[in-house]
Amino acid sequence: MKNEYEVVIAGGGPTGLMLACELALKGIKTLVLDDKIAESPQSRGATIHPRTAELLYSRGILEKFIEKGKDLLEKDPRLPLYHYAVMIKLKMYMLDSPCNFTLWLPQKDTEIILQNHALELGVDILKNHEVIHFEEHYDGVVVEVKHLENKLKFQAKYLVGCDGAKSKIRKISNIEMLGTNKTNTTLMADIYLDTPLAYSTQCEFSSKGVVVVMPAGKKLTRFVIISDSIDKNLKENSLDLDLIKKYLLDICGHDFGVKNSHWISSFGNANKLAKQLIKNRVILAGDAAHYHLPAGGQGLNYGIQDAFNLGWKLAAELKGWAPKWLLDSYQTERIYAGKMLMESVKKQESLLFRTSESDIAFRKYFEDVIIETDEVNKKLTQEIAGLHINYQNCTEDKNKLIGCRVPDLELFEDFNCLNLYNLFSRGNFVFICFTHQKFRLPEEFKDRLDIYHFKYTEKRFEFFKTKYLLIRPDLYIAWASDNLQSSVSIKKELNYWLKK
Numbered sequence: 431m432k433n434e435y436e437v438v439i440a441g442g443g444p445t446g447l448m449l450a451c452e453l454a455l456k457g458i459k460t461l462v463l464d465d466k467i468a469e470s471p472q473s474r475g476a477t478i479h480p481r482t483a484e485l486l487y488s489r490g491i492l493e494k495f496i497e498k499g500k501d502l503l504e505k506d507p508r509l510p511l512y513h514y515a516v517m518i519k520l521k522m523y524m525l526d527s528p529c530n531f532t533l534w535l536p537q538k539d540t541e542i543i544l545q546n547h548a549l550e551l552g553v554d555i556l557k558n559h560e561v562i563h564f565e566e567h568y569d570g571v572v573v574e575v576k577h578l579e580n581k582l583k584f585q586a587k588y589l590v591g592c593d594g595a596k597s598k599i600r601k602i603s604n605i606e607m608l609g610t611n612k613t614n615t616t617l618m619a620d621i622y623l624d625t626p627l628a629y630s631t632q633c634e635f636s637s638k639g640v641v642v643v644m645p646a647g648k649k650l651t652r653f654v655i656i657s658d659s660i661d662k663n664l665k666e667n668s669l670d671l672d673l674i675k676k677y678l679l680d681i682c683g684h685d686f687g688v689k690n691s692h693w694i695s696s697f698g699n700a701n702k703l704a705k706q707l708i709k710n711r712v713i714l715a716g717d718a719a720h721y722h723l724p725a726g727g728q729g730l731n732y733g734i735q736d737a738f739n740l741g742w743k744l745a746a747e748l749k750g751w752a753p754k755w756l757l758d759s760y761q762t763e764r765i766y767a768g769k770m771l772m773e774s775v776k777k778q779e780s781l782l783f784r785t786s787e788s789d790i791a792f793r794k795y796f797e798d799v800i801i802e803t804d805e806v807n808k809k810l811t812q813e814i815a816g817l818h819i820n821y822q823n824c825t826e827d828k829n830k831l832i833g834c835r836v837p838d839l840e841l842f843e844d845f846n847c848l849n850l851y852n853l854f855s856r857g858n859f860v861f862i863c864f865t866h867q868k869f870r871l872p873e874e875f876k877d878r879l880d881i882y883h884f885k886y887t888e889k890r891f892e893f894f895k896t897k898y899l900l901i902r903p904d905l906y907i908a909w910a911s912d913n914l915q916s917s918v919s920i921k922k923e924l925n926y927w928l929k930k
């Protein structure tokens with residue numbers, strides 16, 4: 431029937447579009463509704479961190495993002511170093527990842543690439559369609575939409591709210607947000623400069639505030655202005671270039687020669703996480719589920735990672751094979767990840783937003799000494815990269831590998847070597863046997879599991895001793911065993927993940 435879908439996604443930002451791609455990859459009939467008339471010329475986010483890049487790479491689409499970044503920046507957009515509270519000390523290049531960089535790319539371009547990919551996969555996308563209401567029934571949702579002067583209705587089995595921080599879906603569902611309220615306002619201005627500043631993030635501190643300067647495009651430079659004297663209730667219509675100049679002069683003593691602005695905006699420091707992500711047939715993801723001060727460029731990344739966690743689970747539910755607990759694990763795992771995100775943002779805020787003399791002295795010590803310590807540097811790099819997230823605490827299994835992010839293992843078979851992440855383009859589970867005995871793919875799992883046999887993997891990993899490795903479509907370990915198993919016990923483990 432027309433207007434009938436398995437999933438309707440409210441919101442065509444990075445989260446909604448990525449989720450649509452993941453669902454379509456698994457053959458789910460998906461509609462994305464977005465209230466924007468056209469693509470926005472402005473970009474809030476500009477970074478794709480390593481974990482997100484790994485996931486895009488596993489689906490074979492990362493190259494498109496890198497190529498676009500090269501075009502825009504006219505140099506390699508893969509940054510080997512990234513900042514922590516605007517201290518450019520994080521050694522992304524040291525990460526054990528095929529994506530050991532932060533990719534610079536304006537959010538609008540990320541959205542265009544994802545949108546084109548979603549269309550190629552058969553997703554329906556309707557712009558200028560605002561979700562205004564919905565009603566839940568025992569086996570689905572009816573979504574009410576405003577388009578021009580018309581009201582339309584769409585039916586779906588599930589409605590996913592990817593409609594940003596002010597989510598209407600969250601409000602109608604009455605899902606509470608927990609966390610801290612806004613206490614200050616930060617100004618942000620994308621400015622055209624005749625001579626662009628050096629293409630790296632820098633900042634200037636004084637007792638009056640902080641000015642962060644970073645690249646925003648070929649001739650575009652982004653200024654972020656932090657000051658206690660900025661009115662917390664500043665109205666968007668009072669933002670203009672004169673105000674930006676005034677603060678630059680106040681804080682830095684010079685105005686960087688700013689003349690023409692592309693976009694002037696502001697944001698607050700509320701840090702909030704939804705109390706639940708699933709309520710009956712409504713699910714939240716991305717900024718609709720968590721929003722925060724954009725200190726480390728993590729928001730868009732967590733949204734895309736939500737989509738990778740949810741996509742295959744929701745598809746499994748709709749295809750009818752999901753174990754009872756599987757969809758709920760989206761909520762457990764991503765609330766856990768969301769709490770880690772909130773902690774990360776608060777730490778960065780405390781280093782960036784305090785400008786008393788003693789705060790500046792501590793910051794300097796942190797920058798010169800603490801963050802230079804190998805162990806601290808590694809931890810903070812992994813935190814911003816998103817590689818620190820694992821779901822070990824979300825399972826009761828004692829095997830320490832279960833729930834971990836799997837690295838991009840090199841897998842050897844006689845003279846051939848293959849990289850693990852290349853096995854995930856279909857979005858399936860991957861089961862690897864490092865045994866002589868061959869295990870045959872059960873017919874009933876053909877649409878969701880790929881089996882491979884290899885001789886061994888790299889010695890540098892604890893995986894070297896592993897005999898069996900079952901990996902989820904989002905590159906986390908589902909099951910691992912060091913012992914030879916009978917085909918009956920292997921089937922039992924596969925059934926746990928792959929069968930109702």
Ligand SMILES: Cc1cc2nc3c(=O)[nH]c(=O)nc-3n(C[C@H](O)[C@H](O)[C@H](O)COP(=O)(O)OP(=O)(O)OC[C@H]3O[C@@H](n4cnc5c(N)ncnc54)[C@H](O)[C@@H]3O)c2cc1C
Pocket residue numbers: 440441442443444445446463464465466474475476477478537559560561562592593594595597598618697715716717718724726727728729730731732733
């Ligand atoms: C200043 C700033 C800088 C940032 N920098 C970074 C960064 O460098 N890196 C990073 O990772 N993140 C960054 N972020 C955060 C990032 O922009 C967000 O986390 C990201 O946009 C979230 O994506 P989303 O798809 O969940 O929501 P959104 O991008 O907000 O998309 C929601 C979509 O839903 C649509 N919509 C809303 N309501 C409805 C409705 N009722 N019906 C239909 N459609 C609707 C909206 O028009 C929009 O298209 C930054 C944020 C800010 C404010």
